[in-house]
Amino acid sequence: GAGVSQSPSNKVTEKGKDVELRCDPISGHTALYWYRQRLGQGLEFLIYFQGNSAPDKSGLPSDRFSAERTGESVSTLTIQRTQQEDSAVYLCASTLETMGGMGSGELFFGEGSRLTVL
Amino acid sequence: DAKTTQPPSMDCAEGRAANLPCNHSTISGNEYVYWYRQIHSQGPQYIIHGLKNNETNEMASLIITEDRKSSTLILPHATLRDTAVYYCIVESSNYKLTFGKGTLLTVNP
Numbered sequence: 001g002a003g004v005s006q007s008p009s010n011k012v013t014e015k016g017k018d019v020e021l022r023c024d025p026i027s028g029h030t031a032l033y034w035y036r037q038r039l040g041q042g043l044e045f046l047i048y049f050q051g052n053s054a055p056d057k058s059g060l061p062s063d064r065f066s067a068e069r070t071g072e073s074v075s076t077l078t079i080q081r082t083q084q085e086d087s088a089v090y091l092c093a094s095t096l097e098t099m100g101g102m103g104s105g106e107l108f109f110g111e112g113s114r115l116t117v118l
Numbered sequence: 119d120a121k122t123t124q125p126p127s128m129d130c131a132e133g134r135a136a137n138l139p140c141n142h143s144t145i146s147g148n149e150y151v152y153w154y155r156q157i158h159s160q161g162p163q164y165i166i167h168g169l170k171n172n173e174t175n176e177m178a179s180l181i182i183t184e185d186r187k188s189s190t191l192i193l194p195h196a197t198l199r200d201t202a203v204y205y206c207i208v209e210s211s212n213y214k215l216t217f218g219k220g221t222l223l224t225v226n227p
Contacts, residue, residue, distance in 0.1 A: 004161075035217070042205070043162070043217035056214065091161050107154075107215065109161030 004110035025094030121208040136193040140206030155202040
């Protein structure tokens with residue numbers, strides 16, 4: 001597809017289970033971002049990838065959260081031992097831009113994965 | 119501390135211009151002003167960005183004051199589909215953009 005694709009679009013899980021969220025960025029985009037948006041709140045930055053490496057993981061809320069990117073393409077965000085406070089929409093974005101640069105200034109966002117932890 | 123201040127909500131009549139203000143009094147010389155919007159249940163969408171000069175594209179115009187301490191996003195002819203949360207973001211690059219709560223613009227028929 002032409003845009004950023006995320007799956008699943010909705011995930012309901014029980015507290016304590018692990019979940020994996022997937023992001024397919026726009027082909028050729030070197031930079032990939034994960035954000036979290038709790039109900040009624042703004043977006044929180046989680047992690048940034050440049051290629052397959054993650055120069056900034058500072059937004060990951062705890063060691064239960066991890067992310068990887070392979071082939072400079074697909075990324076997965078994994079949440080282990082989910083808690084109710086993890087319930088949120090997880091948004092992925094990609095861009096051609098490199099760290100510290102400007103380029104077009106445009107991040108392309110996916111529709112998000114809505115996670116509900118019961 | 120938040121880099122930007124926006125009103126929590128605004129209303130606009132369909133067909134009229136919507137003028138969304140943003141204060142960024144602590145902006146530094148290398149920081150850009152970005153605007154994104156988020157329509158309900160969708161991911162954010164880029165609108166426009168600028169450094170010093172006013173900018174215009176097919177979606178909107180961005181007016182930045184000479185001292186760069188504030189800006190206004192202008193949607194020249196608002197439609198019902200423009201109802202969304204509008205985020206004003208100040209950052210030195212598009213890396214790690216910080217999205218606040220934005221302004222909920224409601225376009226009324």
